[in-house]
Amino acid sequence: MRWPSLKRCGLRVLERIRQLLRPNRGNVVIFVKNGKERVARRWFNRIHGLKISMTGQNCTVRLELPIDAVASKLVLHGWNTFVKIGSGALLKHANIVCEGGNRSSIAIGRNVHAYYALTITVANSSCRIGNNCMIASNVILRATDCHPVFYRKTGAIANFQKRHLEVGDHCWLCSCAILTKNAKIPNDTIVGSMAVVTREFSEEHTILAGNPATVVKTGVTWEESNDYFWRPEWVDGKPSPLPQKKLASKVGN
Numbered sequence: 001m002r003w004p005s006l007k008r009c010g011l012r013v014l015e016r017i018r019q020l021l022r023p024n025r026g027n028v029v030i031f032v033k034n035g036k037e038r039v040a041r042r043w044f045n046r047i048h049g050l051k052i053s054m055t056g057q058n059c060t061v062r063l064e065l066p067i068d069a070v071a072s073k074l075v076l077h078g079w080n081t082f083v084k085i086g087s088g089a090l091l092k093h094a095n096i097v098c099e100g101g102n103r104s105s106i107a108i109g110r111n112v113h114a115y116y117a118l119t120i121t122v123a124n125s126s127c128r129i130g131n132n133c134m135i136a137s138n139v140i141l142r143a144t145d146c147h148p149v150f151y152r153k154t155g156a157i158a159n160f161q162k163r164h165l166e167v168g169d170h171c172w173l174c175s176c177a178i179l180t181k182n183a184k185i186p187n188d189t190i191v192g193s194m195a196v197v198t199r200e201f202s203e204e205h206t207i208l209a210g211n212p213a214t215v216v217k218t219g220v221t222w223e224e225s226n227d228y229f230w231r232p233e234w235v236d237g238k239p240s241p242l243p244q245k246k247l248a249s250k251v252g253n
Contacts, residue, residue, distance in 0.1 A: 026058040027076070032087075033065040050074060050091065056081055059098075064110070067091070078104055078123070086110035086131065091118065099123035099146060109133065109169070113224070121146070125161055125181060130169035134224050136193075140178045141165055163200065172222050188221055 029040040029052060049069035052061060059076040064087040072094040074083060081098040085091075088111040095117070098104045101124035109131035116137035120127055123144040129135075143165035149158040161181045167173070168187035177191045184200040185208065191197060192209030201208065207217040 025054075025056070027054040027056070027060070029061045029063070031063050031065060052076075056098075056100075061085075069094070072096070078102060081105065084108065086112065088112075090114060092116050094118040094120075096120045097122075099144065101125075114139070122165075126164040127166075128164065129167045130171065130187065132170045133167060133172070135173045136175040136177075138176045139173045141167075142178070143181050145181065168204075170221075172224075190220065190222055192216070 031038045031040055031047075047063065047065075047067060047069060050063075050067070050072045052074045054061070054076045056076055056078045058079060059081045060083070061074065061076070062082075062084040064085065066087060067085055067089045069089075069091045070093065072091040074096045076083065076098045078098060078100045080103045081101075082103075082105040083096065083098065084106070085108045089108055090113040092114065093116055094114050096106060097120065098106065099121060104122045104124060105126045106120055106122055107126075107128045109129055111131060112129055112133045112135065114135040118135050118139050118141075120141045121144060123146055125143040127141055127143045129141075144161070145159050150156065151158055163182050163184060165179055165181060166184040167179070168185055168189060170188045171185060172190045173179075174191060174193040174195070176194045177197070178195070179185075179191070179197045182199060183197040185191065185197060186202055186204045188204050189201070190207045191213065192207060194211070195209045195213040196211040197208060197213040199212070201213075201215070203215065203218065205219055205221055206215045207220055208214065209216045
């Protein structure tokens with residue numbers, strides 16, 4: 001009965017030795033806690049629930065503690081890539097990948113809650129998620145096509161990327177939503193389930209839905225807590241508006 005546990009211990013020791021012998025290549029992981037920065041040791045470059053793999057050169061990961069992660073992965077390829085995860089983030093089964101290329105970056109703001117199977121992919125591009133966002137299950141943020149498409153006659157690139165992928169503050173991305181390159185949504189936006197966002201939107205307090213996504217409702221907002229549905233006013237068919245002070249504090253913090 002001892003053999004399986006001894007085998008696992010041996011594999012862990014071999015993995016630590018492999019990490020020590022691997023060239024550093026200028027890669028670094030920085031922990032930030034209470035405003036103080038600490039550079040992680042090479043053999044301790046992760047936090048519980050977040051596995052970090054850096055195979056490129058001059059890659060930087062900045063983690064602003066506390067961060068709650070469950071079975072999540074962070075993979076950095078290419079050169080000069082940068083990933084920042086803000087404090088209060090919740091990542092469950094997230095897969096964050098910086099593909100090959102130069103100066104790719106991912107920035108996840110404070111208090112971003114990704115509940116299951118978030119996928120973020122960049123390559124020679126950037127993806128930014130604002131503060132106080134909620135991301136439901138199986139959402140895909142893909143700021144690159146990874147492969148070029150050419151016009152046969154001219155040889156010009158047909159899928160050229162015009163802008164980076166950007167999600168504003170206090171946005172709710174519902175389950176199975178997809179945001180592609182060139183997508184940009186403003187603050188306080190709701191992206192409906194299975195919507196595909198491919199372009200820039202500028203009007204705040206809206207709901208986007210459909211493929212491709214369009215504005216289907218305006219003048220709305222949301223809150224992460226679902227206690228609102230269990231209030232007596234709602235059950236009696238008399239929903240009361242949320243306090244304006246509470247709504248104003250959600251956007252831009």
